[in-house]
Amino acid sequence: MFRGSIPALVTPFRDEAFDEGRFRDFVEWQIAEGSHALVPVGTTGESATLDAEEHYRVIAACVAQAAGRVPVIAGCGSNNTAVAIQNMKAAEARGADAALIVLPYYNRPSQDGLIRHFELLAEACSLPIVVYNVPGRTVTDITVETLARIAKLPTVIGIKDASGNLARVSAHRLACGEDFVQLSGNDDMTLGFxxxxxxxxxxxxxxxxxxxxxxxxxxxxxxxxxxxxxxQDRLYPLHAALFSDASPGPTKYALSRIFPDFPQALRLPMSPPSEASRRAVDAALAHAGLV
Known part of the structure; x- marks a missing residue:
């Protein structure tokens, strides 16, 4: 259902507000360059610092600009099941094609809690669900056995796996079936994935x-x-450089090197990348032939 290169889009800010015009131009460029689908308001989109109105406005702008040319997988996760349901319904109403649901963070639910969480999401909204497993951020991990149970829900169609455990790709194929969509969440590991x-x-x-x-x-x-x-060899230094400081600071800096008018503004507690990080990005962009 979803495949290929799917950018987790940054959210441009200007004068501390969402810059919708620049965002729409960015979406248009992504589609023209061959991206296969789009993810607005994920982690890279600084969803943690957007209020609900802004969150839904970013989704709506992405859907409107994409205009059905590529699918839109909207970030909808929360560590509050009721809020995740609200986000999914809002994304569905605005035309998103699927919801990216990060595992609940901070409160660290059990595996039974994860199952019930996704069961309620599937019951409450018909939007297809892509599970997002990133234990390095959430301090929550979903086991292969739990994912296999959740994958039986009719609307749970895949996973973004940022666990860093490549062996899970094979384990998930065996447990969830070959048609279960597996998307890498680690750029540097995607070739093996x-x-x-x-x-x-x-x-x-x-x-x-x-x-x-x-x-x-x-x-x-x-x-x-x-x-x-x-x-992979051409892109690898860039994969590393974009995480040489807190994301998405290095990514917004890199975009400003490609598009001088692209705003680098971040929302606290995110801060601009260090000088060392900027140097790493500059070198990686040159290695990739992008500047």
Whole structure:
């Protein structure tokens, strides 16, 4: 249902407000460069610092600009099940094609709690669900066995896996079936992820290098592993540099190198990248041939 290069879009701010015009231009560029789908208001989109009205406005702008040309997977997760349901219903009303649901963070539910959480989401809204597992941020991990149970729900169609455990790709194929959509959540590991049965990536790097990331995904999906390896080598320094300081600071800085008018503003507690991080981004952009 979803595959290929899927950027987790940054949210541009100007004068402390959502810059919808610049965001729409950014979405248009992503589609023109070959991105296969879009994720607004994920972690990279600074969803944690958006209020509900802003959150839904970003989704609506993304859907309107995409205009059905590529799917939109809206960030809808919360550590409050009722709020996640509210977010899903709002995203569905605004035309999103699916919801990205991060595992509940901070309150650290049990595996039984995770099952009930997703059961209620599936009961409350018909929007397809992509589970997002990123234990490094949430301090919550979903086991293979729990995911297999959740995957039986009719609207749970896939996972964005940022666990860093490549062996899970095979484990998930065996437990959830070959049609269960597996999307990498770690740009630097995506080549191995795809070789083991993944079908795409929800990517930070695709914000900055959408054409290269789309070409990389097309090569993987077409079984052209030589081309994929060449592109992995070209992109790898950028994968690392974009996490050389707190994300999405380095990503917004990289975009300002490509588009001088792209706003670098972040919302506290996120802060601008360090000088060392900026140097790493500059070198990686040059290595990739983007500047």
């Amino acid at each position: 795809m070789a083991m049965g993944g079908v795409g990536a929800i990517s930070v790097t695709a914000n900055v290098a959408p054409r290269l990331c789309a070409d990389f995904q097309n090569a993987c999906l077409g079984g052209d592993w030589g081309t994929a390896l060449h592109l």
